[in-house]
Amino acid sequence: MKKLVIFGVGLIGGSVALALKKAGVDTRIVGVCRTRYSLDEALSLGIIDEAESDLQMAVSDADMIMLAAPVAQTTKILTSIQPFLSQHTVITDAGSTKTDVIASAKAVLGDQFNQFVGGHPIAGAEKSGAAAALADLFVGKNVVITPTADTNANAITAVNDLWRNCGANVSTMSAEQHDAIFAAVSHLPHLLAFALVDDIASRPNAAQLFSFAASGFRDFTRIAGSHPEMWRDISIANKQALLNEITAYESELAMIKQLLINNDSVGLEALFERASHARNQWAKSKQ
């Protein structure tokens, strides 16, 4: 791969660039951003080799284009680059939802949809922006790619290679399966954490409640400090899978409520035991 173009050189896009450089991949990395400031920062930090503001120049001879800007910009970026796309260019993304991205790519790219491979690196950090980028961000982390029956085999291979060069473990599944899985293990927990903090913050005695919140509350609500705009977009993009998860969780909560109403301490302890066992086994497996 001679030329990789990254749209959105923030934490994810910047870390891909740094990881490829660290792996010694011989690729010219070109950055495109909404703001000149971000590009200058990425250039001065040596994350990208070039900043390009002319879309045709950036895109026409690219071997791969990665969209790493906020997911809500996907259609706009795809539409802007579509006129300049060569037949050999592979397009991929790094968004947290996939069904919506695949639908957008299919609608915008038309005949060239077979050059698009959806992707989602399961990695992040507290900070955002190019300055927070890390060469090791993806080492040992999962990346899901979601090719369709239409996708070119060489495009799938290229995206696989990209992420393996970043040190990640690549899994392949459908966009629908991806969105169902992440609705359960990521999107629902975020929504539950936002809900708890909003519930407490809206009380007349919120200040008193917060003053007695301690380390359990801190960890449980860490993800409620996440970016509101990003989580609005994820929630809307993955609406149906998320609604299914909320409904399942409401049933679970109703069951626990009933155990409590019934003073069923045996049932409660059994449920807590199942959960704590599963949670501690999971934590061990991740070590």
Place this chain on the structure above:
Amino acid sequence: MKKLVIFGVGLIGGSVALALKKAGVDTRIVGVCRTRYSLDEALSLGIIDEAESDLQMAVSDADMIMLAAPVAQTTKILTSIQPFLSQHTVITDAGSTKTDVIASAKAVLGDQFNQFVGGHPIAGAEKSGAAAALADLFVGKNVVITPTADTNANAITAVNDLWRNCGANVSTMSAEQHDAIFAAVSHLPHLLAFALVDDIASRPNAAQLFSFAASGFRDFTRIAGSHPEMWRDISIANKQALLNEITAYESELAMIKQLLINNDSVGLEALFERASHARNQWAKSKQ
């Protein structure tokens, strides 16, 4: 205070003992435990000065008795020591719920209920047992005490002094107020985390779901790894306040679900914004 007797020399009881020693308080600290093993460990680690298995010997000349055993043992321990209690002995506890403890103390101690002061140190650690005890566990942490209109002023002062010597900030409120606050900021989050893990663990594709769970899930569910028996007891002991919190949370969740059904991205973003702002302000205030 010449003699302090601690029932249950685990993380909390052991840390009280170490904190008082570090503060240079001239008090003989006597440990009483269900198991000889724990007492020997606490003795060999220099946490307690004496281990006593004879209740009358332990209790009759004590200036203060602290119950730091699991809350479910409170009534049993109070009943066992009641025959040997002097008029001057202050009794306190370190349990996570207070209404039930106060009711038990009132029922068991009768005329001597005025010598009892409920207490709850808001501090903990991943590990339990005397070996995990830390002299600094309570430094800068909140301790809530819940005296009643009947409680002797000197008993309140003595328990206040104890916790201040451990480096804690002491707040005073009613047992009911305590239980309502901790239902919201501690007991409900624990229950929500147990519910999420149980919900996911009970799926046919649980292994796949867990394999894609990442750092957000890890922090959100950390408290789902907590001790099942302890959380069974807390849930049952604080049943009514916890049911109120579950009901309020169900309303919050139903509201979010409706925003999602309505594709109300403005409403969703506003809610996430309120929550993330409140959460990040809280985190700053705790630094």
